[in-house]
Amino acid sequence: MKIITVAGTPCAGKTAVIAHLARLYMKEGVKVAVAKFDALATGDDEFYRRELGIPAIKGLSDYVCPDHYYVSNLEEVHGWGKQQGAEFLFIETAGLCFRCAPHVKGVPALTVIDNLGGLDAPEKMGPALSLADAVVVTKSDMVSQAEKEVFGYRIRQVNPEAEIVRINGLTGTGAVLLKRIVDSWPEVREISETELRYSMPASICSYCTGEMRVGKPYQSGNVKKIQTH
């Protein structure tokens, strides 16, 4: 099975990019499925079922750290994809806090970022961008050629290796470019025993267990303090 993990900033167009790419594969008779991870709510699974007619599942992390929830459920999602008879499984993660990357060693990784987030956006995105195999830039039709080129340069500074592809999420122009790259990516046999490309943050403090009050007396466990002097 082909698997791709997809990360990206909120509203950058991850779902649109996946939908355009999925349609190209479906035209070739490839069976596609999507697993969507989110924090509180998402209608994306419904969108994939309705608009593309493909199997889709959602996982909501709710009170658990979204990244921890995601990695704890990768095997389950992989198993679900196999059950659906999928030949291509997209694992879409929500725009999370960008301390982590959902990307896994040996599993092709895509990160979506839009051109409107400011020129410093690539630098702020951390491992989700720097460890991706390909970076998709959306909303390029909203900016000048110069801004596009400078943005590409900033991405290149953070991730010199990744292919950069521009896709128009509305029209799908550019999706064939991404498909040519994805075609060359390997299949993934097993997801168990693979390794994350970047570690996840430690937690286990009082807030992890539902504490809501602000102040030292309520903080216990793994608490890290800011340096103010």
Added chain:
Amino acid sequence: MNEATIKTLTILAGTGKGGEEEPISELTIQAGECLAVVGPTGSGKSELLADIEQFARGDTLSRRRVLINGTMPDLTTNCNGMVAQLSQKTGFIMDGTVRDFIQMHALSKDRNRSDIVDRVLALTNSLCGEPVLPEVRLQVLSGGQSRALMIADIACISDAAIVLIDEIENAGIDKLKALAALAASSKLIVLSTHDPILTLMATKRTVMKQGAMSSIHATSTEEAQCLEQLRTVDALLGSAREGLRNGEQLSVAAISR
């Protein structure tokens, strides 16, 4: 690959909207040349531009193929870096001064020579009536100033060999000079337009019908003469526009001259 290495762009026929074979089987454009793409709305102009933007290899809806210097580009060739687009945008989302903007772009392209700001602004100001100064913030530029700066910037800094233009509208810039400036930087220009003057300014034009390239015309000698007359009409329209914009009253005598 950049503008120094791309000499020709060839489009090989695909199919039209009904799936029929495209009448024009092959179309080649040379560096420094301009191809106008004309046809009614919905005739497939944007799709042709998108095929070029993606270096189509039979994998787009039209099934066209795009060759660079006569051969299919490598799969790894990043066409995003070779194709510049002048869209209908008339403003920047970035903030900062014009000088910083030009220098930042030049730096990203390794073209940060000491005279780069002067060169870009000299060209900008030859395209646009209201001069653009280096200390001005991008966000206060008018639509025409922004557009002129975008064009001058593509001509002077972008190393993309192919420029796709989706209509240069009358945003207060000299569109003929703009086209000439881009061609002078030996870029290969594909221009989708409804404007008869821009169409005749191009070396040749392809007429789109039902999603297909239905014919190719080179600008004839007689058409070149028509171009002169059309430019006179355009200049007249331009001066009427300017006059009305400046609060003047038009007179029959002035516009029949």
